[in-house]
Amino acid sequence: MQNILVAGGMGFIGSNFILMLLETDAEARIANLDQLTYAGNPQNLTAVEDNPR
Structure with missing residues (x-):
């Protein structure tokens, strides 16, 4: 299992x-x-906000 931190994940590039x-x-x-x-x-990211990952 890999842990990934996305900085700026609410922006256009980060969310995609x-x-x-x-x-x-x-x-x-x-x-x-x-x-x-x-x-x-x-x-x-509303489409995936309930995703447990």
Whole structure:
């Protein structure tokens, strides 16, 4: 099992990176760290917010 920290995961690139990881790496546990500035949008990850990984 791999632990992955994504900095800026609420932005455009970070959120798409998280979605790609969830689709391609079934073993990865993902932590998202974001300061939620002007570029961060929590709605980018609403589809996967209940995912336990």
